[in-house]
Amino acid sequence: MLIKLPKASDCHESDVTPESFYLSRRSLLGGALAGIAASSLPRWASANDASRYADVEAGKAPSWFADKLPETKWQAVTVTGEAITPFKDATHYNNFYEFGTGKGDPATNAGSLQTEPWSVVIDGEVAKPGRYALEDFMKPYQLEERIYRLRCVEAWSMVIPWIGFPISALLKQVEPTSKAKYIRFETLKDPKSMPGQRSSFGLIDWPYVEGLRLDEAMNPLAILAVGMYGRELPNQNGAPLRLVVPWKYGFKSVKSIVRISLVNEQPKTTWQSIAADEYGFYANVNPTVDHPRWTQARERRLPSGLFSPNVRETQMFNGYSDEVASLYTNLDLRKNY
Ligand SMILES: Nc1nc2c(c(=O)[nH]1)N[C@H]1C(S)=C(S)[C@@H](COP(=O)(O)O)O[C@H]1N2
Numbered sequence: 059m060l061i062k063l064p065k066a067s068d069c070h071e072s073d074v075t076p077e078s079f080y081l082s083r084r085s086l087l088g089g090a091l092a093g094i095a096a097s098s099l100p101r102w103a104s105a106n107d108a109s110r111y112a113d114v115e116a117g118k119a120p121s122w123f124a125d126k127l128p129e130t131k132w133q134a135v136t137v138t139g140e141a142i143t144p145f146k147d148a149t150h151y152n153n154f155y156e157f158g159t160g161k162g163d164p165a166t167n168a169g170s171l172q173t174e175p176w177s178v179v180i181d182g183e184v185a186k187p188g189r190y191a192l193e194d195f196m197k198p199y200q201l202e203e204r205i206y207r208l209r210c211v212e213a214w215s216m217v218i219p220w221i222g223f224p225i226s227a228l229l230k231q232v233e234p235t236s237k238a239k240y241i242r243f244e245t246l247k248d249p250k251s252m253p254g255q256r257s258s259f260g261l262i263d264w265p266y267v268e269g270l271r272l273d274e275a276m277n278p279l280a281i282l283a284v285g286m287y288g289r290e291l292p293n294q295n296g297a298p299l300r301l302v303v304p305w306k307y308g309f310k311s312v313k314s315i316v317r318i319s320l321v322n323e324q325p326k327t328t329w330q331s332i333a334a335d336e337y338g339f340y341a342n343v344n345p346t347v348d349h350p351r352w353t354q355a356r357e358r359r360l361p362s363g364l365f366s367p368n369v370r371e372t373q374m375f376n377g378y379s380d381e382v383a384s385l386y387t388n389l390d391l392r393k394n395y
């Protein structure tokens with residue numbers, strides 16, 4: 059059960075400044091960053107429900123998903139010794155600014171998102187461009203369960219059992235040309251169903267865009283997810299199709315994707331466009347490179363309560379060094395944050 063703590067004074071020091079707070083301040087101050095103190099906003103706490111998938115609400119899965127689900131390779135990748143975050147937390151503490159900047163806004167507002175029918179455009183430097191209905195787009199892929207840490211740049215984290223397939227399998231289908239160096243992902247732009255795109259929160263130039271270097275996208279850990287906790291994705295988590303790159307800060311994992319482009323130049327991403335000095339293209343989880351306004355050395359693992367804040371040390375590449383460190387041997391990770 060979720061309890062919304064009513065008073066800002068109930069918060070403790072492990073709370074960090076959410077990106078939304080920063081953005082509203084930044085817009086007020088016209089970019090003057092000096093001296094902004096960490097905020098203490100009301101926050102969510104929850105009872106500790108350790109049993110895996112116990113609190114999952116049944117969804118309304120599209121038939122293509124229901125047909126594929128029984129063939130899922132369960133626990134294809136797991137984390138050992140760390141509890142899976144309760145479904146309630148993973149679905150009620152979200153960042154999805156298209157539906158508002160509060161952590162509870164996506165759960166409240168994302169019901170307006172129409173995920174059926176859904177189509178995905180593949181374009182750019184590929185031999186096989188096209189526009190696909192999602193059920194056709196999904197046909198070639200076997201679903202796998204990937205239990206990953208998710209580390210937000212705001213210094214909270216979760217462990218989420220995703221269901222998806224490796225991006226490498228998609229790239230095999232669409233055949234990037236020799237000019238393709240990056241992959242660019244775009245979220246739906248639909249102000250009618252996305253109140254955040256209508257609101258005065260004008261700093262984001264919609265649609266939300268993210269990208270990866272092609273070799274990053276080819277890494278076996280990088281997936282496109284269509285489900286979590288044994289069911290289809292809830293809207294607030296980026297239904298019906300989202301990126302998940304577990305060694306990078308959460309903002310790279312773009313939600314509700316409608317367009318995937320293979321491109322020659324590094325894509326200009328949403329958070330970079332807002333504040334390039336703070337949010338880089340790479341955004342690899344790195345406890346030794348602090349964000350200008352908060353440390354990245356530690357994180358608050360949800361569920362995190364007043365009396366059990368559940369703070370842990372952040373790991374290099376979010377604990378996935380063995381799998382991904384070789385991608386960055388020639389890169390200065392201080393400059394390329
Ligand atoms: N389109 C879109 N994708 C997005 C965001 C967003 O605001 N819009 N927020 C990002 C951030 S900051 C995080 S931490 C993760 C959160 O994913 P979750 O809500 O499923 O935990 O989604 C990312 N993907």
Ligand SMILES: [Mo]
Nearest residue numbers: 210211308309
């Ligand atoms: Mo985030």
